[in-house]
Amino acid sequence: MCGSSASNAYGSAGTVKAIVSPPIATAPSIPVSNEALLWPDVESAVSREWTDAHVSVLLEESVAILAPTSGGTYIDCTAGAGGHASAILAASAPDGRLLAIDQDPSMLAIARERLTPYGDRGRCVLGSFGEVAEIAHDRGIAQANGIMFDLGVASPHLDDPDRGFSFQRDGPLDMRMAHDGRPSAADLVREMTFDELARVFRDYGEEPAARRIARTIVADRVRRPITRTVELADLVARLGARGGRVHPATRVFQALRIAVNDELGQLERGLAQAHEILAPGGVVAVIAFHSLEDRIVKQFLAERARDCVCPPRIPVCVCDHRATIQILIPGGLVPNEREIAANPRARSARLRAGRRVGALSVR
């Protein structure tokens, strides 16, 4: 698990003790607690049928921090199976509106079906959150009161061997979340140079045996390129670093997935664009699943939460820079043990959030 509740501002069982106040928006004060009974509609939105597709992580906490209100406008940048999206719509009844974005048409189809009960309050759009501002503007949304990111892949991605995300099931080495012409993982493994492969495994997977694995791939592919997930998993199991609780192929598969989908670049662009279109008092909430994502989110919030950006050698502030974000959960929030027991995929999640303060940039 990524961090622990003891090391941040939260008490046991993930209960939030201190969300920075006072809120600028007129959001109702809602207790953020895994124990909290939120809105009855939120509970019914999380029906068994849908949790079979994908169990939403930190769902109640995310909705509570976004504090949706009727009449508000919300964007779910990672619609997935529509868990967070439907909970936001339920909590913003009767008049809240939500734009749900996903780059994967098969996930968007699941989200669309799940949002059907909310009629035209929920709209689903195929696209990448790296262009969230454009997508919103094209649909007449200039500002949003809440923007949600629940990063990474959804359970159907991991569970379907044909998508090539899982090292535990044999399938084509694909890993593309969108089919927009981007190269697959097999393409990268076949075409990247030794240096490029080693850098991907090291920078995106923190794989200690990055160079050894890259060297073997490059040497072997002349004879027989790797095209299947189990072929790569077997090679990494032979050559990769051992020890720890995770399968030896975990880091290499994560690294390739990040590279195939430009996940870190998309996140940087998505956060910058979300900041542009957040209404004063609006909240951006982000759930990250590994340290590379979480570092980007943390830095994004920290940089915008600073009043002065003068170099440290200047004794008196001359920049007149003012913070545009108020950090809402210092240190972030991680799932409690009950959630992790029920959904082990939640174990590395961390929720961070910020509230937009100050003037909006003019577009």
Ligand SMILES: C[S@@+](CC[C@H](N)C(=O)[O-])C[C@H]1O[C@@H](n2cnc3c(N)ncnc32)[C@H](O)[C@@H]1O
């Ligand atoms: C963890 S799932 C979201 C699950 C969702 N919150 C729920 O409760 O059902 C992440 C989703 O984000 C999508 N996604 C990942 N990167 C994206 C991007 N750059 N743009 C749009 N969607 C993206 C994936 O296709 C996946 O469906």
